[in-house]
Each structure stands twice: as structure tokens, then as C-alpha cells.
Amino acid sequence: MTSALADQLREVIPAEGVLDDPVQLSLYGYDGTLYESTPQLVVLPETTEQVAAVARICHAAGVAVVPRGAATSLSGGPVPVRGGVVVAFTRMDRILQLDYENQRAVVQPGVINIDLQDALATPGYFYAPDPASQNVCTLGGNVGENAGGPHCLKYGVTANHVLGVEMVLPDGRCLRTGGKSLDWPGYDLTGIIVGGEGTLGLVTEITCRIMPMPETVVTMLAIFDSLGTASQAVSDIIAEGIIPATLEMMDNAMIRAVEESLQAGYPLDAAAVLLIELDGLPASMDRQVEQIKRACQRSDVRDFRVADDEQQRALLWKGRKGAFGAVVNIAPSKICTDISVPRTALPQVLAEVLAIGQKWGISIANVFHAGDGNLHPLVLYDPRDEDQARRVRAIDEEITRLAIAHGGVLTGEHGIGCGKRKYMPLMFGPAELRLMWQVKEAFDPDLLCNPDKVLPDRDEITESEPLLLPEGSFTQVAPQVAARNEQGWFEPVDEEAVQKMLALAHRERQPVVVRGAGTKLDPLADDVAVISTKCLNHILAYDYENLTITVEGGVTLPQIEEAVAYHGQMLALRPRFAQRATVGGILAAHESGPHRLVYGGPRDLVTRIKAALPGGEVVSFGSSCVKNVAGYAMEKLFIGSCGRLGAILEVTLRTLPRPEALRTVALSMEDPMVAAPLLAELFASPLRPAAIELLNPLAGETVGRVNRQWTLLVGLEGFTEDVEEMVERLGAMATEHGLGDWRELDRDYLALWSDVTNLAVQPAGTAILRASCQLSATTTLTAELNALDSAGALRASPGLGLVHCAVSGKLELRNYQSQAQILAEKYGGTTSWLALPPPGLATLPPPGTSREICRRLKHALDPHSILPDVL
Amino acid sequence: MISDSQFIEAELSRCNKCGYCMQSCPVYRVVRREPSVARGRNQTLRAVMEGDSDLTRPMLEPFFECLLCGACTVDCFGSVQTNELMVRARQAYYAEYGQPAVQRYIFRNLLPNPGRLTRLVRLTSLGKRTGLSSVARRLGLLRWLSPTLDVAEGLVATMPGAFLRDRLPRLGFISPKHTDVRLLRLEPEQATGPKVLYFIGCATNFQLPQTGEAGIKLLQKAGCQVTVAPNNCCGLPPWSYGDIEAAQQLARQNLDLLAGLDFDLLVTECGSCSSFLKRWAELLPNDPRAETLAARTRDITELLAELSLPKLMGGGTTVTYHDPCHLGREQGVTEQPRKLLVDVGGFELIELIEANWCCGGAGSYNLSHPEMSQQVLARKIDRIAATGAEVVATACPACIIQISYGVRERAWQRPVRHVIELLAERHGLSVGS
Structure with a gap:
């Protein structure tokens, strides 16, 4: 069997790329953990076609395939626990494209993270995710595990930076999701594949975001006499309105280990050292450092050091970077655990972790990402001592349970793999686990891709309690579940009522739509029942120190603003109709405004979603931890799903310190194309404006345009000095491009931008088409779209590659879209109507595997299609 | 150098399989295959140690394919000395399957006999200065080293006109009666530096004599009184191939040759020789002369940087x-x-x-x-x-x-x-x- 398979594989892969020697096979049976299992065969493909051919052959033979990058994994992820063929991607190591003007890189999965960084460094760019193993781990592995790293506190994890993948499905067909431009139609498959731990398919190409390097980096080291005060300092720094690039902490056991082997200059009796790094514009650095120092002093910092040069910076980092190595000198081996808790719970969790170690008589040293609550207790032991090994396993389990007890998650960045499968029921109920299984099956119906990972065995999942519903037709029963308003919409008052409404609709095959504030209303068919989330309007929890807020789906943004204002925070979500729209509606439509440029969109700001499904089940995915890779990122499915999969009941969102200064500057021009070279220079610079919009003359009316000219509008947010500096440098840039002077707009910043976002000059109810494209093509596409319909208001976001066009009443929508679509496609994008499109006009995912997977997902979540279905 | 299994086990037990050795293994970065990186090599060795498999040469190729450069040890949290392990593995392999006869001849008969080695090299290169690799070919060196002669052929452009040792008299060296020792005397007022025993490495002697010449002249300019001994190979080549016995034999032979010479420091311009000479104490743990010599060894760049x-x-x-x-x-x-x-x-x-x-x-x-x-x-x-x-x-x-x-x-x-x-x-x- 095996040799026949090997022969088949050798027909599609160069012979020396197929390994079948038993010793060599055993070398592809491990990762950085203690899990081991020998595969049947190993292949080392070099092209997507080869991967596809391997998948086809294995699929036909019913043999499992297991993707493997550098196998630095700490979860057992690439271990072929059920044998099969290991597909090692190390030879698919080409950087296919470094597209600076569009701020994207396209790479093969075997590219080593640091090799991408090195290639980007000379022209002054970087790729943000920087896992500790970045010198060896592959980007394919990073995608599989949704890798983090010290800098993800400020910049986010892999999921925030991967915009599209090419993936070979387990049956050998190819799937493309996302791409260089944003907001593709269909469900967020990229969001599920990232962090899918290689169980959904074999990723063969990755498109990711790259950014200009920050101009200044300042590194600080603070030494504390207690873990409590160190943790307090972390909270205080954030309370000062500062989000450092990194906030890393080490405890006393780790300090001693580091000093013993590295002499990084840490006092042996210190309880904690905190490594803080800021990056950004130079203007505010001194003040930020001063503020951080004061925050540390309030927590009785013993010593506060600031690196003056690269050498000193390296010294401060030396201890942190060498920490994992240093413990080897204390004990022969270690287990690196990985949990994530809300940052507020850190001091308590740390104390309990140490207590667990004491209880079992095993040393534990801690080094962790204090900024985002991600801990890696290092359990030190001698694996040759069976009794120690037994105790270590017990410790691992207790630490995992501890995280859950404190509202944390099973894993922050290492993944579930095979090690933590058994704990999945601690965090997820049967409904959630079943749904994840359905997602798995949508991609991999034969369960051949990296089997026995992430999800617990299906037969171990218990049945859910059936929901009791009165007998009778929808019309009879529905009014008993929820009252109707004057428009005839059902207004369930709580989660359970929504759940029952959907279950009832499901049972009775009644078409329903879920409505928030109705800001994206479109004509409804007569037979459709409307479920309004209006009454789900409570703020459930606000953890300002953790920078998260949990609200019900019907809550509006002003409610949230009011809640977070007291702590000087904000929700960086500024979509259309921000005064009225509900959070659930905003997420379902994946609505975002111009400020997505710096803060990201809903996809980047949501950490948890609770939803009611048509089957009547309530599921919750994610947590209030910023870093969480436990299970599939199911919450991403609901974002941008336009209410086609379920009703959003609850959401946890990240809040941010409110910026000190908010300023808007504007520039006028006859022709939008004139702005293109200026924009190109701006995007390549380390300046990070919060929003950039190009308004056609009609849209420009909102901000007081000059004559009949186009307006380039730039929103600047941040520390006063930085904003000041950005204004100055923008001025210099514009002058260089012969564009004259920026004028400052004094109107209230948020009100002004809200008008811009809403295209407020248009009459209410105007259809709005969103066109996407590659960043550098935005101005060209804008000019061309404007020529299509010069009577409509138009705003373009050149930093996002998005153009919003209000279609004037004169045009037939279908005709308009087909013309716009041709233009957008020319520049690597597509078009879609905002929110639920006018009937028959929905943009579909491209035909083929992508549409098919979306359809399977829809069928899994809503088998009777009671919710809108466009697929 | 403990060649027992205790050493191997201790080293292997520190491998956490983290994979950080992948970062600067030049071979791995070329082939990107697990068997060709320290983690894979060590796990292969573990399989051998545990008797898990029927071992054949193709499977053990990773042991021989290691450059022994030691980069992985630096990147390794546990500082596992994979290069040392590979030498032990090669040694064990030859113990099991026997050393190729030509290799054995070179390590045991040719290298310890510089006269014979020189004559052979001279014979093949005289009149027809065709390059080291064809010399090596004629010597049969390549037959066991590699079947792909063509690739190795172009390695060396030309052979020098005269080996370094031949040039010594021209450089002003004199030889005390009845010895092979060569001395380069300085006037007492010039002799401000240490008394240096210059160790001529094989590659320098045969292939890069001008380098050795430069070294000697610089030392002289820096005030060193230079003596050249009739040393032979330092023992690194056999050691690298796992023939530790041959390496020990060469080291002992060298110690005999250098016995009684008056010098402060032993200096060579060959980084490989200087590194191995410094390890002689490990190589010959029971020979106190080895320790003394190792302690006195300096690479020429190390010494020159200290001199004025x-x-x-x-x-x-x-x-x-x-x-x-x-x-x-x-x-x-x-x-x-x-x-x-x-x-x-x-x-x-x-x-x-x-x-x-x-x-x-x-x-x-x-x-x-x-x-x-x-x-x-x-x-x-x-x-x-x-x-x-x-x-x-x-x-x-x-x-x-x-x-x-x-x-x-x-x-x-x-x-x-x-x-x-x-x-x-x-x-x-x-x-x-």
C-alpha cells in the first residue's frame, strides 16, 4: 500500500521529494513538543500544482495529509497522529512578490518569517507578527497557528495581517480567498483558515500586509520588587493613554535563570522586570517615556532604564530573548505552556500558577506578554524522571483550567493541536463544538486533513438540551415569543426570545431577517418576518483595564461612547450612521469608516461574538482576551455575513485610549489624479494618519469645498506633538508636489468625519456601491467611477483601496454596477452594495470552490435557509 | 574527548526539538529537509542509539553531510554540540562498517609521514601544475571522497611554484645541525616580541605558501623570533571523519617532534589548525605536554593584534x-x-x-x-x-x-x-x- 502510494506520488513530485525511509519518516513525526507519531510518507512539494496532485492522490486513496512548516509548533499541530502523508512546505520558500506601493507581500508558505523581514528591511518595511521563533518558523505555520509575538500588543496577530490565501482543499481542488484588496464578497474564509491549524486544507500561498517601519523605537526596562506593583504599572501605562509596541514581563525565577547564563544586568532579588518598547514618530517619544516612568514610579519601580542606542537596546532585550534558553541551565527540559487571560486577571493568575508549581514540587518560571495577558509559564523538569513527568502533566492541566476559571482561554498563540483537544469542552459547549465540526466538514468532508487536531472527537460531544417551543404555526406562536412594534417587526426582549424566534422560524420554514436599527434597510418581500434586536440594548461588562467592552447586539455606538468616556477610552469604530446603527448590524454588514486605516475594521476589533442560530442554538466564540487561538475563529464568520448565518446577540470589542489630539486638514484640487504621487509618498512614509479620504466635488460639500474642486481630507489623531509634526510634514510633502497649502478644518472632528462617512449630502436611502481595488490604483479608479456617475457623491479611501459611490437617482443600479465592476476588476478588486443589497444584486463569491464552501457553511448553520440567502 | 555513549546521551537529552537550529545551518538553508539540520541529525542519531533501525549508509548520510561548523550549537538553548555528535557518529559508523581503505591509508600512513606526502604531491604536480584536485585525484583521494570529480575539479586554480617549506631558506631561515628545525634569528635589539614556534598547516604549505610567508614576515616585523618545526598534520582531518585514533596518533607524533624546542607561543595562520591545536588537551587527556602546548597556541591574528x-x-x-x-x-x-x-x-x-x-x-x-x-x-x-x-x-x-x-x-x-x-x-x- 505504502509503496504503491509512494510510486504514485513520485509521478507528481520529483523522486527525491518523496521520503519513505523509516528513519527519515520518523524525523517528520515530531514538533517542539513531546508528541511523536511516524507518518506513512513525506512529500516536499515545490509548487501549488504538486500540492494539489498530492492531495488528489491521497484523497483517492483515503489517506490523511498533514501540513508541516518548520515544526517549531508547541501544540503538536504538525504531528501526524494518525499517520498519513506529511506535506512539508519547507521547499515552497519563495517570496513571490514584494508590492510596496500596495503594501502587500505575496509569499509561499515555506518562507521563513525572518527572511520576509530581511527582504523588507532595506526599503524600510516590516511584517508585524513576530513570534519568538521568527528566525526559523514559516509563514505557513504562522497562518496555521495565527501566530502572535511581542509586537502584537500594538499591531495585532497574524489574522490581522493576512488578507488572502490560496489553499489546496483536501480533495485536491484549489481555493482562493481574499486577496490584495479588501472586503471580498462571501464569508470571511481567510479569517477561518488563519488559525485553522492546518485542518481545513493545505495553504500554498499567502497575501499579507506590510507596513513602513516606525521612525523611532525607544526601549525601556523597569525593575520591580513585586509582581503586583509591576502589573499595576502595566495598567497605569495604558491608563496614561499609551499603547506600547511591546510590554513583556519576567518573574523572579526567570530573572535568576537569565542572570545565571546571560548576565543581562537584572538584580537577582527583583520580583519582576518589565520590558517596554515604544515606536512611532519621534515628536512625542520623550513625553511618553516620561509618562511611563511616572507610571512606574507610582508603582514603586526600583530602577528604570532607557536605552540610548542600539547596543543598549540589545542589552535590554538580551534577557528576554535568551529567557527560554536560560532555563535549560536549570533543568534538563521544560514544557512551555500557553494561556491567555484578561489582563486584569494577570496578578492573580500568576500567583496561582506559582502556587500550582509549589504544590507539585516543580519549578515554574514565567516570561509573558503582560500587555495582552498572554502567559507562558515554563514548567522545568527532567523528562527522564517518570514521576516528574507525571506531575508536569498535572500542572499543565491545572494551569489550563486556571485560565478558564479566570475568564481566559485555552491557548493564546500556540494552538490547540493535539495537546489541548481534550480541554476544548472546558471552553466550548456542545453547540459550539458541533458547529466547529461542521466548519471542518465544509472544508474537509472526508476528514483527511490533519485529523485528530483542534476538535475533540465527535462522539464525545454531548447532546444539547432541546429548546421547548409551543406547537403551532409561526403566525400563531411568534407573538407569544415576542411583541411586535408598529411596523409589525418582532422585538424579542432577551437572548432566549431571539433564540426561540429563530428556532420557530426554522421549524416552520418561515423566512426571517434580523434587523438592528434598520439603517441599511432595503425593500422586503411580503412574507418575510422581521426580528429586531432593538431590545437587546444592554452594556454587559466594561473592563477598562483590559480595554474590552461587552455589549448586546442592539446597543448603539453612542451608548458605548458614553460608557467608555469616563475612562478616557473610545471604541475605534466609526461606520456610517454611527449615531443610530446597532453594533450587531455594523458587524453583520462589516461596516467601517475611513478610520479603519489606522484602527482596523470590525474584524480587527471584535474579540468575541455570541449568536443565535436558526436551529435554536446559542453559540459563543472568542473571549475578552485579545490573544486567543482556541478552536476556529468562528466569530469571524458572522462578521460581514449580512445576517445570513444567525442573529448577533452579544459582542466583545476592544476599546482604546482616546487620542489626545484630533485634527483635520484638507487640500483642494481640480483633478483627483494630482493627489496620487502625494499619496504614494505619504503611504511610504512613517506618518500614520488616522483617515484619508478623497471627496468628489459633490461629497466635498460636506466639508465646505472650494469652488467645484475635489477635496483631499486627512484626519490626524494621537499625541499632540505627533499630530503637530504630521501636519508640518504633510505640508512640506504637499508643497513638494506643488499642491499648495493644507487648510485646517475647525469643525468638530468626529461630527465632520461622521458627515463624510455618511456621504451626508445624499438624500437618505441612496444606494451605495463599494468598489475595492489595490491601494495604488485608488485615485485612478476613483476618477473613472466618478466619470460613470458625476451626479453622485463619491468618497475614496486611498489607504484602504475602497471607493464608496452614492448612485444618483438617474441610473439603473444593475447597469451601473456592471460597469463599475469592470473598472474595479481591472484594478484587482470588486464591487458590492453596502449591507443587504437590493434584490437580485448581491455580489457573490466567485464561482467555484470559494462559493461552494460558503454554500456549505450556510447550509450547516441555516439548513432551511430561513435567513436571507443569496448563494 | 569522551567517545562513549554517555557523552552522546547527555547531549541528545538536551535537545528539546524546538527547531531553532534551523536558523543558521547553511546546509539546511539549502536543502530545507529535516534530516539535514541538527534536530533531525540528532534524532537520527537517537534512533541509531536506541537500535531502532537497520542502518544503511544513505540513511546516515546526514551524519556525513554536516559541515561541523557549529552554528547550531550557538542557536541552541541547550547548546547541544551537534558537530561533536556527528564526529562520534562517524566514528561509530566506521567502527561498525569499517573505514574505507584509502581514507585509512591517508589518515594513518600519509598524513603522519610528511616526507611521503610531500613527495607524492610534488610528483604529481611537478612539470604539470594542474591543480590540487587533480593531484588529489591522482592520489586516489577523491575516489573515496566523492564520485563527482568534475565538480571538485575547478576548486583550485593553480598550484604554487614552491611549497612553503621549500621557501624557508630563501626567507632567511637557518637550520641548526642535524635537525629539521628552522630558525629565523633576529638581532637581539629587534627581538622585542615573544619567541614564536610557527606551525605550518598542510594547506598553507602546499597551496598558499605566500600566506605563510606573509605571516612569518609580519611576525618578524613585530619583533618575534620565529622557529619553524617539522610538524605534520595537526590531526583535524581524521578527527572530522571520526578517526579519532588517527588524530591522536598525529597529535602525539607532533608533540614528539616539537619536544625540547624553545618557544613562548605556538602560532599558525590556519584558523582550523589553531582551533584544533587548542583542543589537543581534550584529545590527549593523559599527555601533559598536550595541555601545555594547547595553552600556548595562538592564531596569528590573535597574536598580531596584541603586538605593536x-x-x-x-x-x-x-x-x-x-x-x-x-x-x-x-x-x-x-x-x-x-x-x-x-x-x-x-x-x-x-x-x-x-x-x-x-x-x-x-x-x-x-x-x-x-x-x-x-x-x-x-x-x-x-x-x-x-x-x-x-x-x-x-x-x-x-x-x-x-x-x-x-x-x-x-x-x-x-x-x-x-x-x-x-x-x-x-x-x-x-x-x-
């Missing part, structure tokens, strides 16, 4: 420096060659990215694994190209031969020289080619 050579002002020539593994990583001598280039040579140094990555020369690796060696070299040459430096400097004959080959293959006119050669030239010390 006149400093030259910048000449504007740009140079980049490649760290030989045996000098940089093994001995920690990285600053001195750079300091010499800049201060004493007046060069402008452009740092080489991955300067301490093995060039693929690795002793006779370029002969035993020509294809791999060339791929490893290609990365090095790319990095050198990126510096744009006019001159490439390094400090080990094996690296000079290897990098020169890479430079020649790309038809560059860039000289690849030993640091001391460049210094000698800058100081107007004429050195015959």
Missing part, C-alpha cells in the same frame, strides 16, 4: 571579512582580524551579513560533498556581492580556497586573501606567489 605593528592611515580600499568557523565560533577570535584590517591595514571594513556562516569549504567538505558545498558557497558569495567591497579577507586557507573558487566562478576580479597577506602587502613586505 605600525598603524596605517586609511588607504580607502574597502574590505569585507568572512569569519572562519574554526577561528570565529570555535576560538572566539572575531574582533582581532577586523581590528588588524582597519587599524594596521588601513582598510575600510564593510561588514558582511552572515559573516560567520560557513562558506562550505569546511576542510575537505568541498571535495566530499561538492554539490552541497557549492550551494552553501553560493549564499556566501551573494552576501559578499552585496557588500560591494573591493577585497575579501578571511583567515583560514580552506575558506580562501573555497571563496576564491566562488569568486572565480562568477568571473569577478575581486581578490580573496588572508588578513595577514593583506597586511604584509600594505606594509610593503614582499611575498612571493
Whole structure:
């Protein structure tokens, strides 16, 4: 069997790329953990076609395939626990494209993270995710595990930076999701594949975001006499309105280990050292450092050091970077655990972790990402001592349970793999686990891709309690579940009522739509029942120190603003109709405004979603931890799903310190194309404006345009000095491009931008088409779209590659879209109507595997299609 | 050097399989296969130790394919000495399957007998200066080293006119009666430096005599009284192939030859020789002479950096420096060659990215694994190209031969020289080619 398979594989892969020697096979049976299992065969493909051919052959033979990058994994992820063929991607190591003007890189999965960084460094760019193993781990592995790293506190994890993948499905067909431009139609498959731990398919190409390097980096080291005060300092720094690039902490056991082997200059009796790094514009650095120092002093910092040069910076980092190595000198081996808790719970969790170690008589040293609550207790032991090994396993389990007890998650960045499968029921109920299984099956119906990972065995999942519903037709029963308003919409008052409404609709095959504030209303068919989330309007929890807020789906943004204002925070979500729209509606439509440029969109700001499904089940995915890779990122499915999969009941969102200064500057021009070279220079610079919009003359009316000219509008947010500096440098840039002077707009910043976002000059109810494209093509596409319909208001976001066009009443929508679509496609994008499109006009995912997977997902979540279905 | 299984087990037990050894293994970065990186090599060795498999040579190729450069040990949290493990593995392999006869002949009969070795090399090169690899071919060296002769063929451009030892009289060396020792006496007022015993490495003697000449002249200029002993091979080649016994034999033989000589320091210009000489104490734990000698050994760049050579002002020539593994990583001598280039040579140094990555020369690796060696070299040459430096400097004959080959293959006119050669030239010390 095996040799026949090997022969088949050798027909599609160069012979020396197929390994079948038993010793060599055993070398592809491990990762950085203690899990081991020998595969049947190993292949080392070099092209997507080869991967596809391997998948086809294995699929036909019913043999499992297991993707493997550098196998630095700490979860057992690439271990072929059920044998099969290991597909090692190390030879698919080409950087296919470094597209600076569009701020994207396209790479093969075997590219080593640091090799991408090195290639980007000379022209002054970087790729943000920087896992500790970045010198060896592959980007394919990073995608599989949704890798983090010290800098993800400020910049986010892999999921925030991967915009599209090419993936070979387990049956050998190819799937493309996302791409260089944003907001593709269909469900967020990229969001599920990232962090899918290689169980959904074999990723063969990755498109990711790259950014200009920050101009200044300042590194600080603070030494504390207690873990409590160190943790307090972390909270205080954030309370000062500062989000450092990194906030890393080490405890006393780790300090001693580091000093013993590295002499990084840490006092042996210190309880904690905190490594803080800021990056950004130079203007505010001194003040930020001063503020951080004061925050540390309030927590009785013993010593506060600031690196003056690269050498000193390296010294401060030396201890942190060498920490994992240093413990080897204390004990022969270690287990690196990985949990994530809300940052507020850190001091308590740390104390309990140490207590667990004491209880079992095993040393534990801690080094962790204090900024985002991600801990890696290092359990030190001698694996040759069976009794120690037994105790270590017990410790691992207790630490995992501890995280859950404190509202944390099973894993922050290492993944579930095979090690933590058994704990999945601690965090997820049967409904959630079943749904994840359905997602798995949508991609991999034969369960051949990296089997026995992430999800617990299906037969171990218990049945859910059936929901009791009165007998009778929808019309009879529905009014008993929820009252109707004057428009005839059902207004369930709580989660359970929504759940029952959907279950009832499901049972009775009644078409329903879920409505928030109705800001994206479109004509409804007569037979459709409307479920309004209006009454789900409570703020459930606000953890300002953790920078998260949990609200019900019907809550509006002003409610949230009011809640977070007291702590000087904000929700960086500024979509259309921000005064009225509900959070659930905003997420379902994946609505975002111009400020997505710096803060990201809903996809980047949501950490948890609770939803009611048509089957009547309530599921919750994610947590209030910023870093969480436990299970599939199911919450991403609901974002941008336009209410086609379920009703959003609850959401946890990240809040941010409110910026000190908010300023808007504007520039006028006859022709939008004139702005293109200026924009190109701006995007390549380390300046990070919060929003950039190009308004056609009609849209420009909102901000007081000059004559009949186009307006380039730039929103600047941040520390006063930085904003000041950005204004100055923008001025210099514009002058260089012969564009004259920026004028400052004094109107209230948020009100002004809200008008811009809403295209407020248009009459209410105007259809709005969103066109996407590659960043550098935005101005060209804008000019061309404007020529299509010069009577409509138009705003373009050149930093996002998005153009919003209000279609004037004169045009037939279908005709308009087909013309716009041709233009957008020319520049690597597509078009879609905002929110639920006018009937028959929905943009579909491209035909083929992508549409098919979306359809399977829809069928899994809503088998009777009671919710809108466009697929 | 404990060659027992305890050492192997202790080293292997510290491998956490984290995979960080992948970052700077030059071989792995070429082939990107698990068997070809420290983690995979060590796990293969573990399988051998545990008797898990029926071992055949193709499967054990990773043991022989290691450059022994030691880069993985630096990246390793547990500092697992994979290069040492590979030497033990080779030793064990030969113990099991027997050493190739030619290899055994070279290590046990040729290297310990410099006269015979010299005659053979001379015979084949005289009249027909066709290059080292064809010499090696005629000697049958390549038959066991590699079946792919063609690749190895171009490694050496030409053979020198005369070996270094032949040139000693011309350099002013005299020999005391009835000995093979050569002395280069200085006038007492000139002899301000230490008494140096100069150890001529094989590659320098046969292939790069001008380098040795430069070294001797620089030492002389720096006030050292130089003695040259009739040493033979330091023992590193057999040791690298796992023939530890042959290495011990050579070391002992050398100790006998050097016995009774009057010197403060033993100096060589070959980074590989100096590194191995410093390890003689480990090699011969029961011979106190080995320890004394190891303690007195200096690489020439190490010593020259301490001596007072006149400093030259910048000449504007740009140079980049490649760290030989045996000098940089093994001995920690990285600053001195750079300091010499800049201060004493007046060069402008452009740092080489991955300067301490093995060039693929690795002793006779370029002969035993020509294809791999060339791929490893290609990365090095790319990095050198990126510096744009006019001159490439390094400090080990094996690296000079290897990098020169890479430079020649790309038809560059860039000289690849030993640091001391460049210094000698800058100081107007004429050195015959």
C-alpha cells in the first residue's frame, strides 16, 4: 500500500521529494513538543500544482495529509497522529512578490518569517507578527497557528495581517480567498483558515500586509520588587493613554535563570522586570517615556532604564530573548505552556500558577506578554524522571483550567493541536463544538486533513438540551415569543426570545431577517418576518483595564461612547450612521469608516461574538482576551455575513485610549489624479494618519469645498506633538508636489468625519456601491467611477483601496454596477452594495470552490435557509 | 574527548526539538529537509542509539553531510554540540562498517609521514601544475571522497611554484645541525616580541605558501623570533571523519617532534589548525605536554593584534571579512582580524551579513560533498556581492580556497586573501606567489 502510494506520488513530485525511509519518516513525526507519531510518507512539494496532485492522490486513496512548516509548533499541530502523508512546505520558500506601493507581500508558505523581514528591511518595511521563533518558523505555520509575538500588543496577530490565501482543499481542488484588496464578497474564509491549524486544507500561498517601519523605537526596562506593583504599572501605562509596541514581563525565577547564563544586568532579588518598547514618530517619544516612568514610579519601580542606542537596546532585550534558553541551565527540559487571560486577571493568575508549581514540587518560571495577558509559564523538569513527568502533566492541566476559571482561554498563540483537544469542552459547549465540526466538514468532508487536531472527537460531544417551543404555526406562536412594534417587526426582549424566534422560524420554514436599527434597510418581500434586536440594548461588562467592552447586539455606538468616556477610552469604530446603527448590524454588514486605516475594521476589533442560530442554538466564540487561538475563529464568520448565518446577540470589542489630539486638514484640487504621487509618498512614509479620504466635488460639500474642486481630507489623531509634526510634514510633502497649502478644518472632528462617512449630502436611502481595488490604483479608479456617475457623491479611501459611490437617482443600479465592476476588476478588486443589497444584486463569491464552501457553511448553520440567502 | 555513549546521551537529552537550529545551518538553508539540520541529525542519531533501525549508509548520510561548523550549537538553548555528535557518529559508523581503505591509508600512513606526502604531491604536480584536485585525484583521494570529480575539479586554480617549506631558506631561515628545525634569528635589539614556534598547516604549505610567508614576515616585523618545526598534520582531518585514533596518533607524533624546542607561543595562520591545536588537551587527556602546548597556541591574528605593528592611515580600499568557523565560533577570535584590517591595514571594513556562516569549504567538505558545498558557497558569495567591497579577507586557507573558487566562478576580479597577506602587502613586505 505504502509503496504503491509512494510510486504514485513520485509521478507528481520529483523522486527525491518523496521520503519513505523509516528513519527519515520518523524525523517528520515530531514538533517542539513531546508528541511523536511516524507518518506513512513525506512529500516536499515545490509548487501549488504538486500540492494539489498530492492531495488528489491521497484523497483517492483515503489517506490523511498533514501540513508541516518548520515544526517549531508547541501544540503538536504538525504531528501526524494518525499517520498519513506529511506535506512539508519547507521547499515552497519563495517570496513571490514584494508590492510596496500596495503594501502587500505575496509569499509561499515555506518562507521563513525572518527572511520576509530581511527582504523588507532595506526599503524600510516590516511584517508585524513576530513570534519568538521568527528566525526559523514559516509563514505557513504562522497562518496555521495565527501566530502572535511581542509586537502584537500594538499591531495585532497574524489574522490581522493576512488578507488572502490560496489553499489546496483536501480533495485536491484549489481555493482562493481574499486577496490584495479588501472586503471580498462571501464569508470571511481567510479569517477561518488563519488559525485553522492546518485542518481545513493545505495553504500554498499567502497575501499579507506590510507596513513602513516606525521612525523611532525607544526601549525601556523597569525593575520591580513585586509582581503586583509591576502589573499595576502595566495598567497605569495604558491608563496614561499609551499603547506600547511591546510590554513583556519576567518573574523572579526567570530573572535568576537569565542572570545565571546571560548576565543581562537584572538584580537577582527583583520580583519582576518589565520590558517596554515604544515606536512611532519621534515628536512625542520623550513625553511618553516620561509618562511611563511616572507610571512606574507610582508603582514603586526600583530602577528604570532607557536605552540610548542600539547596543543598549540589545542589552535590554538580551534577557528576554535568551529567557527560554536560560532555563535549560536549570533543568534538563521544560514544557512551555500557553494561556491567555484578561489582563486584569494577570496578578492573580500568576500567583496561582506559582502556587500550582509549589504544590507539585516543580519549578515554574514565567516570561509573558503582560500587555495582552498572554502567559507562558515554563514548567522545568527532567523528562527522564517518570514521576516528574507525571506531575508536569498535572500542572499543565491545572494551569489550563486556571485560565478558564479566570475568564481566559485555552491557548493564546500556540494552538490547540493535539495537546489541548481534550480541554476544548472546558471552553466550548456542545453547540459550539458541533458547529466547529461542521466548519471542518465544509472544508474537509472526508476528514483527511490533519485529523485528530483542534476538535475533540465527535462522539464525545454531548447532546444539547432541546429548546421547548409551543406547537403551532409561526403566525400563531411568534407573538407569544415576542411583541411586535408598529411596523409589525418582532422585538424579542432577551437572548432566549431571539433564540426561540429563530428556532420557530426554522421549524416552520418561515423566512426571517434580523434587523438592528434598520439603517441599511432595503425593500422586503411580503412574507418575510422581521426580528429586531432593538431590545437587546444592554452594556454587559466594561473592563477598562483590559480595554474590552461587552455589549448586546442592539446597543448603539453612542451608548458605548458614553460608557467608555469616563475612562478616557473610545471604541475605534466609526461606520456610517454611527449615531443610530446597532453594533450587531455594523458587524453583520462589516461596516467601517475611513478610520479603519489606522484602527482596523470590525474584524480587527471584535474579540468575541455570541449568536443565535436558526436551529435554536446559542453559540459563543472568542473571549475578552485579545490573544486567543482556541478552536476556529468562528466569530469571524458572522462578521460581514449580512445576517445570513444567525442573529448577533452579544459582542466583545476592544476599546482604546482616546487620542489626545484630533485634527483635520484638507487640500483642494481640480483633478483627483494630482493627489496620487502625494499619496504614494505619504503611504511610504512613517506618518500614520488616522483617515484619508478623497471627496468628489459633490461629497466635498460636506466639508465646505472650494469652488467645484475635489477635496483631499486627512484626519490626524494621537499625541499632540505627533499630530503637530504630521501636519508640518504633510505640508512640506504637499508643497513638494506643488499642491499648495493644507487648510485646517475647525469643525468638530468626529461630527465632520461622521458627515463624510455618511456621504451626508445624499438624500437618505441612496444606494451605495463599494468598489475595492489595490491601494495604488485608488485615485485612478476613483476618477473613472466618478466619470460613470458625476451626479453622485463619491468618497475614496486611498489607504484602504475602497471607493464608496452614492448612485444618483438617474441610473439603473444593475447597469451601473456592471460597469463599475469592470473598472474595479481591472484594478484587482470588486464591487458590492453596502449591507443587504437590493434584490437580485448581491455580489457573490466567485464561482467555484470559494462559493461552494460558503454554500456549505450556510447550509450547516441555516439548513432551511430561513435567513436571507443569496448563494 | 569522551567517545562513549554517555557523552552522546547527555547531549541528545538536551535537545528539546524546538527547531531553532534551523536558523543558521547553511546546509539546511539549502536543502530545507529535516534530516539535514541538527534536530533531525540528532534524532537520527537517537534512533541509531536506541537500535531502532537497520542502518544503511544513505540513511546516515546526514551524519556525513554536516559541515561541523557549529552554528547550531550557538542557536541552541541547550547548546547541544551537534558537530561533536556527528564526529562520534562517524566514528561509530566506521567502527561498525569499517573505514574505507584509502581514507585509512591517508589518515594513518600519509598524513603522519610528511616526507611521503610531500613527495607524492610534488610528483604529481611537478612539470604539470594542474591543480590540487587533480593531484588529489591522482592520489586516489577523491575516489573515496566523492564520485563527482568534475565538480571538485575547478576548486583550485593553480598550484604554487614552491611549497612553503621549500621557501624557508630563501626567507632567511637557518637550520641548526642535524635537525629539521628552522630558525629565523633576529638581532637581539629587534627581538622585542615573544619567541614564536610557527606551525605550518598542510594547506598553507602546499597551496598558499605566500600566506605563510606573509605571516612569518609580519611576525618578524613585530619583533618575534620565529622557529619553524617539522610538524605534520595537526590531526583535524581524521578527527572530522571520526578517526579519532588517527588524530591522536598525529597529535602525539607532533608533540614528539616539537619536544625540547624553545618557544613562548605556538602560532599558525590556519584558523582550523589553531582551533584544533587548542583542543589537543581534550584529545590527549593523559599527555601533559598536550595541555601545555594547547595553552600556548595562538592564531596569528590573535597574536598580531596584541603586538605593536605600525598603524596605517586609511588607504580607502574597502574590505569585507568572512569569519572562519574554526577561528570565529570555535576560538572566539572575531574582533582581532577586523581590528588588524582597519587599524594596521588601513582598510575600510564593510561588514558582511552572515559573516560567520560557513562558506562550505569546511576542510575537505568541498571535495566530499561538492554539490552541497557549492550551494552553501553560493549564499556566501551573494552576501559578499552585496557588500560591494573591493577585497575579501578571511583567515583560514580552506575558506580562501573555497571563496576564491566562488569568486572565480562568477568571473569577478575581486581578490580573496588572508588578513595577514593583506597586511604584509600594505606594509610593503614582499611575498612571493
